[in-house]
Amino acid sequence: MNFLQTIGSGTLHLLRQMGGMFIFLLVSLYHIFTPPFKFKVFLRQVRFFGNRSLMVIVLTGAFTGMVLSLQVFYTLRKFGSEALLGPAVALSLIRELGPVLSALMVTGRAGSALTAEIGIMKITEQIDAILAMALNPLKYLVVPNIVAAILVFPLLGGIFDLVGIYTGYVVGVKILGLSKGTYFSQIETFLTTEDISIGTVKSLFFGLIVSWVCCWKGYTAGHGAEGVSRATTEAVVLSSVLILVSDYVIGTFYL
Amino acid sequence: MIEIIDIRKTLDGQEVLKGVTLRIEKGELVAIVGRSGVGKSVLLKHMLGLYKPDSGSIVIEGLDIVRFCTRELCKVRERFGVVFQGGALFDSMSIFDNVAFPLRERLRLNEQVVRQKVEEVLEDVGLLGHEHKFPAELSGGMRKRAALARALVTEPSIVLFDEPTTGLDPITLNSIHRLIESTHKKYNFTGVIVSHDVPEVFSIVDKVAMLDMGRVVEFGTPEEITKSRHPLVRAFITGSPYGLQETQS
Numbered sequence A: 001m002n003f004l005q006t007i008g009s010g011t012l013h014l015l016r017q018m019g020g021m022f023i024f025l026l027v028s029l030y031h032i033f034t035p036p037f038k039f040k041v042f043l044r045q046v047r048f049f050g051n052r053s054l055m056v057i058v059l060t061g062a063f064t065g066m067v068l069s070l071q072v073f074y075t076l077r078k079f080g081s082e083a084l085l086g087p088a089v090a091l092s093l094i095r096e097l098g099p100v101l102s103a104l105m106v107t108g109r110a111g112s113a114l115t116a117e118i119g120i121m122k123i124t125e126q127i128d129a130i131l132a133m134a135l136n137p138l139k140y141l142v143v144p145n146i147v148a149a150i151l152v153f154p155l156l157g158g159i160f161d162l163v164g165i166y167t168g169y170v171v172g173v174k175i176l177g178l179s180k181g182t183y184f185s186q187i188e189t190f191l192t193t194e195d196i197s198i199g200t201v202k203s204l205f206f207g208l209i210v211s212w213v214c215c216w217k218g219y220t221a222g223h224g225a226e227g228v229s230r231a232t233t234e235a236v237v238l239s240s241v242l243i244l245v246s247d248y249v250i251g252t253f254y255l
Numbered sequence B: 001m002i003e004i005i006d007i008r009k010t011l012d013g014q015e016v017l018k019g020v021t022l023r024i025e026k027g028e029l030v031a032i033v034g035r036s037g038v039g040k041s042v043l044l045k046h047m048l049g050l051y052k053p054d055s056g057s058i059v060i061e062g063l064d065i066v067r068f069c070t071r072e073l074c075k076v077r078e079r080f081g082v083v084f085q086g087g088a089l090f091d092s093m094s095i096f097d098n099v100a101f102p103l104r105e106r107l108r109l110n111e112q113v114v115r116q117k118v119e120e121v122l123e124d125v126g127l128l129g130h131e132h133k134f135p136a137e138l139s140g141g142m143r144k145r146a147a148l149a150r151a152l153v154t155e156p157s158i159v160l161f162d163e164p165t166t167g168l169d170p171i172t173l174n175s176i177h178r179l180i181e182s183t184h185k186k187y188n189f190t191g192v193i194v195s196h197d198v199p200e201v202f203s204i205v206d207k208v209a210m211l212d213m214g215r216v217v218e219f220g221t222p223e224e225i226t227k228s229r230h231p232l233v234r235a236f237i238t239g240s241p242y243g244l245q246e247t248q249s
């Protein structure tokens, strides 16, 4: 009996949480299209996401490209098709690793900070203060972040791809001894607009997911510093899980 | 006028308000006094419609707000100015921008009028010359002043103060009280002050409501309250221990 009760109340709690999260998303999306749009806040948040994450994106992109080049080269050599190293690296990055890894990095770097910032505003009653002024906090704290993330994630993903493709080239040519021309010319041959569009679509969705989850977790942070730190952890974990799950789901649509 | 009639509220399975009834006349300054965690902030947030009571009604200047939708609530909230516990100033903005925020965002005044109004109210609270500082750079007392300025700048008809003097030294405390008194005279709002600073707060208010165990246990003029025989009231005035077993919860 007790066991069933625990499961039941746990499920109810989860459902209520999820319901709250979805309503939060729908209302926020609706408010993207109702005036006023806080353009200055939006610009600030573009900088917030971009500035914070650029370095770590470049760094992780570089090493991902290098590792990828080594690993793929090793596999391709077994089939005698080392010439395809360029497209193999580029496609893996553009379709898969670029969007996913850059989104995970931005989550850790900017998403967590976003949750903490909103969470602190929550526990210090700054959100209540906006409400008490007869204003809508979503307009100031959530809508600009969602729009900024949807814009910035594809850009950061693109930077990740470019850096990765370049370092993959460096490893392939300088270390593994591939000929200079093949790497890029083969990429040109094999890369299609569909590959780029799938990568972009993924990045757009990841931007939506990360900004949504991180804003929501901050917005619903519990009491005190402990509540904010827990919200931050949960935001990062949930964002990461949802990124990987939706990566698969979007992937199945593009088969 | 604020009329609260028998409101109850359960939060997280704990009944915080168990039938609170309170009537605050127009232009009056009323203190709400009670132990920490007794539900004073929750009560103030009910007046703003930030919480909905499980039962009972809340009438703000003739409007029963309990069943109001967001848009109607916004209309009512426009009459309020609120000084939150801790100030709730926006960390990312200067004092000037904080105070200007409701003018720019809600009233959409032009920048010249905004400047004029902000400077006037900053002068009222004695912060002129500090408007370019950020909240983190201010002392506790200055932060309370800035919060007061932000609450008053829209010339609200009701002002709520959530512990405006908690944690201040006696001199600053006194100056905040004088400030509430003088702005009350100037702007003539209906005021509700949550405070632990008994008996100092008695000198500026018209009425005092003592909140305990989810109810108003004593309500009257400061003179009446001072003479009250209620043990909690006596404990508050003399600072003697009272109901220790409950304080620990």
Ligand SMILES: Nc1ncnc2c1ncn2[C@@H]1O[C@H](COP(=O)(O)OP(=O)(O)O)[C@@H](O)[C@H]1O
Pocket (backbone or CB within 6 Å): B011, B012, B016, B034, B035, B036, B037, B038, B039, B040, B041, B042, B043
């Ligand atoms: N959002 C909330 N969710 C759950 N419990 C709350 C919430 N806000 C306040 N409480 C609880 O209600 C009680 C009264 O809180 P509060 O009104 O802040 O006390 P105070 O009189 O010190 O201002 C406390 O026990 C607090 O834990």
Ligand SMILES: [Mg+2]
Pocket (backbone or CB within 6 Å): B040, B041, B042, B085, B162
């Ligand atoms: Mg309080």
